[in-house]
Amino acid sequence: AQVVQAEFVKSSVRTEDCPSDGLPEFALVGRSNVGKSSLLNSLVRRKRLALTSKKPGKTQCINHFRINDSWYLVDLPGYGYAAAPQELRTDWAKFTKDYFLNRSTLVSVFLLIDASIPAKSIDLEYASWLGQNQIPMTLIFTKCDKRKKKKTGGKRPEENVYDFQELVHGFFKSAPPWIMTSSVTNQGRDEILLHMAQLRNY
Numbered sequence: 560a561q562v563v564q565a566e567f568v569k570s571s572v573r574t575e576d577c578p579s580d581g582l583p584e585f586a587l588v589g590r591s592n593v594g595k596s597s598l599l600n601s602l603v604r605r606k607r608l609a610l611t612s613k614k615p616g617k618t619q620c621i622n623h624f625r626i627n628d629s630w631y632l633v634d635l636p637g638y639g640y641a642a643a644p645q646e647l648r649t650d651w652a653k654f655t656k657d658y659f660l661n662r663s664t665l666v667s668v669f670l671l672i673d674a675s676i677p678a679k680s681i682d683l684e685y686a687s688w689l690g691q692n693q694i695p696m697t698l699i700f701t702k703c704d705k706r707k708k709k710k711t712g713g714k715r716p717e718e719n720v721y722d723f724q725e726l727v728h729g730f731f732k733s734a735p736p737w738i739m740t741s742s743v744t745n746q747g748r749d750e751i752l753l754h755m756a757q758l759r760n761y
């Protein structure tokens with residue numbers, strides 16, 4: 560299930576403009592700063608692949624990376640970026656929703672959640688929308704290496720992960736699969752790739 564080849568293919572603004580070769584794909588999405596680029600780079604074992612999608616103008620696009628010439632990793636715009644103008648934010652929401660609803664080769668959405676902080680309502684809203692629309696989702700918890708100092712009263716990543724799953728479970732018929740990760744230690748990397756391989760072979 561390892562990545563031997565990773566290649567940036569294209570940035571698309573609309574679902575119709577996405578690659579049409581029919582290869583299966585997995586979309587990574589999450590709040591800005593959740594660690595999406597770090598995870599993408601960790602998955603493909605490159606330091607800078609995801610930079611392509613961080614270039615100004617590309618951040619609002621659907622970015623396709625072809626892996627091993629047989630499937631796609633798709634980088635979607637981060638949500639919840641407070642500094643973005645309201646109209647831009649609703650625009651993002653519209654086109655990612657259109658992508659989720661109409662992209663027939665989408666196997667599963669990988670929703671990234673920061674495990675170093677308590678659940679955010681915007682993440683729950685996102686998960687709830689995916690659940691309501693019956694879009695297959697995998698929960699990817701990021702930054703699981705981060706330990707809060709006891710004094711500040713912060714919870715451990717494991718506790719935040721448990722709390723989030725409790726909250727999300729009700730939105731889905733069966734509990735979504737979940738994986739704990741860290742781009743610092745590469746925890747979860749092989750598990751994600753294996754999970755994607757299993758989903759592709761269904």
Ligand code: GDP
Pocket residue numbers: 589590591592593594595596597598637701702703704705740741742743744
């Ligand atoms: P993006 O905005 O979702 O693409 O997030 P980035 O990948 O740019 O990461 C945002 C910040 O979180 C950066 O300062 C990263 O160094 C940090 N970060 C990302 N992943 C991890 C992780 O697994 N562990 C820790 N401790 N920090 C991380």
